[in-house]
Amino acid sequence: MTEDRNEPSVFVARLLPADFTLDRSKALSVQLYQLLRDAIVTMTLQPDDVIFERALADALGISRTPVREALLQLSREELVRIAAQSGTFVAPVKREQFAESALIRKVLETASIRRAAEIITAHELEQLHDIQEAHRRAIERNNTVAAIACDNAFHATVCAAARLPRVQQLVEFARAPIDRVRHVTVRDPVVADLTLKQHQKVLEALEQHDPDAAERALREHLDDAYARQQAAYDANVELFLGR
Known part of the structure; x- marks a missing residue:
């Protein structure tokens, strides 16, 4: 795992397919949850990778609220860990x-x-x-x-x-x-x-x-x-x- 994996621009490029668009008529948090979950399960995002909430929200032109809602659900499934004052990271596979x-x-x-x-x-x-x-x-x-x-x-x-x-x-x-x-x-x-x-x-x-x-x-x-x-x-x- 190289250091540039945890640059915001690299994170967004890995996460978002070139043709990815949000359906504004549907719940944004649900779509983001599925996007992030798929990336974690397929190991596109690997253990200890940083998840950049602001970079993702900015890239999609949305607020950080639906991103946070998606991450809370992933945290409940133990797929991400949210560390106070440190950030949000992809969880390990114990x-x-x-x-x-x-x-x-x-x-x-x-x-x-x-x-x-x-x-x-x-x-x-x-x-x-x-x-x-x-x-x-x-x-x-x-x-x-x-x-x-x-x-x-x-x-x-x-x-x-x-x-x-x-x-x-x-x-x-x-x-x-x-x-x-x-x-x-x-x-x-x-x-x-x-x-x-x-x-x-x-x-x-x-x-x-x-x-x-x-x-x-x-x-x-x-x-x-x-x-x-x-x-x-x-x-x-x-x-x-x-x-």
């Missing part, structure tokens, strides 16, 4: 936080997939097939950001099929530390292909409306992924803990 997130995800997803296997519709199964195909294309293009988005979409669609929207929301929040690790370390095409095969096994169990097989396939997938993510975390621990 080992215990990462492990807890994996546990929460496993408990919630393996419980919900049993319900999904019983009531999933033909349309939802078709959606999962489409996601699998998009995931395969992202891997072929070596687009890791798109591949992770497809991976997450697959799991979200399974959760949605269980008709448990609050569980789906909790999984989304819990997954943030895991995704931060993945966006740094997921580069191995062999691992990407393995994920596709594991997802296919889950999908086949859902097509059979077999709760036991679906839970077993998902549990094996999540356990395998967590073991690899733990190793990746350990190999990059200085980055995740910040300075």
Whole structure:
């Protein structure tokens, strides 16, 4: 991490896509929350990076109030830390936080997939097939950001099929530390292909409306992924803990 990462102009350039515009008809704080959260989860903003409220507000031509509201929500999710008299910084990915997130995800997803296997519709199964195909294309293009988005979409669609929207929301929040690790370390095409095969096994169990097989396939997938993510975390621990 170089020192110029924490220059206001560099921060704004990293954060704002060239075509980014705010929709003034919608809540600005919600849009800023999503913008900042995406940048943190994808590791565009890394642990200990400074978040320049004024520079961001000035670049967008808005007051600092919606920026602060967005940062307060991110602070509640432990994605930023607000230090009195010092500023606002991207939070580290702590080992215990990462492990807890994996546990929460496993408990919630393996419980919900049993319900999904019983009531999933033909349309939802078709959606999962489409996601699998998009995931395969992202891997072929070596687009890791798109591949992770497809991976997450697959799991979200399974959760949605269980008709448990609050569980789906909790999984989304819990997954943030895991995704931060993945966006740094997921580069191995062999691992990407393995994920596709594991997802296919889950999908086949859902097509059979077999709760036991679906839970077993998902549990094996999540356990395998967590073991690899733990190793990746350990190999990059200085980055995740910040300075």
